[in-house]
Amino acid sequence: MELAEPRILKYNGREYPCCASLTMGIIGGKWKTVILYHLINGKLRYNELRKCMPTVTERTLALQLQALEEDGIILREVFHKKPPLKVEYSLTDLGSTLVPLIQAIANWGDSVAEN
Amino acid sequence: MELAEPRILKYNGREYPCCASLTMGIIGGKWKTVILYHLINGKLRYNELRKCMPTVTERTLALQLQALEEDGIILREVFHKKPPLKVEYSLTDLGSTLVPLIQAIANWGDSVAEN
């Protein structure tokens, strides 16, 4: 059987075989949509996010935040230099274009939850 | 620091801490949204899906199809018993409720692709 050549899509140095998988490459994984969901209503500090997501470990949260920042989805702002006392995360302009998507993801999950 | 108790959501025997992660638990991963994207326009046979997704391995495709079936998102229909010569996959009613979501995921990926 012959398989067709896929058209390769690129984003931020990574390659994807389909527009759907590109999106999933950016917001996929266990925690990224949860982070974005909590950022819909505005900036949150690192520890505020932790309180919203008590079951994620600190290391994983930090990794996911870095990945989202690297992909241009969220902005990381540090206040008061030397020891970084205050860090705020918010959606970038690009990240804001994901809001309807995140909301739809959350709503669908809500609608099918059994509890 | 005190962390709040999360409200646990359940679906198909699994537990999630957030409505967004529930959805991702069902359609997350590298290939599930791609499968669903190709099923939007109607039934497809196993090998038709393979041609749509030439870069996925057979094992992974079969696993993802099983998972989607188990979660009630797709329907697997076998024709001509004995050796299963023809198998068709399609969206269930529940799976159809994901169509707007899948389309939004695909559109967003399309809009940010660099190529």
Added chain:
DNA sequence: GCAATAACGGTCAAAAAGGATAGTATTATC
């Protein structure tokens, strides 16, 4: 002067996801 807070980073380990490759049973095709 001790603990708490803030925002992580480091290391190691476990779990989950995904890939490579080959095999199977039956029918259809050349």
Added chain:
DNA sequence: GATAATACTATCCTTTTTGACCGTTATTGC
């Protein structure tokens, strides 16, 4: 009578993701 197609399954292995747990640096509160 060999080959191809169909729809997978079985092993084995590698990569990726996630978790557990502890350390850091400076400031504030008791």
